[in-house]
Amino acid sequence: MTFQSVLVGRLASADPGISPNEDGLPGLAVVKSIVGALMTWGLVACVAGLVVSVIVWAVARQQGNYGYASGGKTGVLIAAGGALLIGGANAIVAFFSGLGAAI
Template sequence: MLRPMDLALVGTDPGISPNEDGLPGLPVIRSIVGALLTWGLVACVAGLVISVIVWALAHQQGNYQYAQGGKSGVVVSAGGALLIGAANAIVGFFAGLGAGV
């Protein structure tokens, strides 16, 4: 059976927070993740260019199935670039939201 004193201990903050000195290699990992962000954005640009070309050529030739695929590629590439560009803000937002719980 829980006593009122035990309930007070359950809600106590353990005092753990992110720290940059806990593990070695953090600058290397940040560099790798930054490079992955760059590669992702380059892939989104390439996907967008290819999708626009497919969309335009397919529409011009009357191939509406490929034109629809090109449209989908444009939306997916733009959405990917949006999410990659906002990755730091999204993670920061949810980390702050989680810290407030």
Template structure:
């Protein structure tokens, strides 16, 4: 096999796969990422409650700007909670798609 053929073959498949346990500290990193995810979900719950309160206050006081901001806050908080809760599934899905690229 010529050198150019080997380089072309290497460009297609370098042979690198994710290796669990390749570096020390992986369980600690997983624990830290899980804790960050939990803090994000807790923050989403808090911001959802505050936004719902602003929405209700704006509605009952006639403050249309506050009502609109409360609605936006509820939608953003709900979307953030959705993405945080689905983070593992989304990463696994796109990682699986990435392994199918040739």
């Protein structure tokens, strides 16, 4: 048995026993409220971006300006992707937190 295998065995079995808790620091409710408000602002921005992008796409397509029409399509995809990520932020973080806890 080498020193390296003994060290790896000791590190793997050393569990500090730390887990997330909600009463460790004061002000967690305020931070949650702020993050929720930021999510709301982000979703409102995605809706505005989607509306503007659809208008640009439609007007540019109607006038034959395919460069701007392409930019409008890209804006629609970006706004939809942003809304998807913001809406799924809790699930995404919970998923990766579960993966990290399983290591």
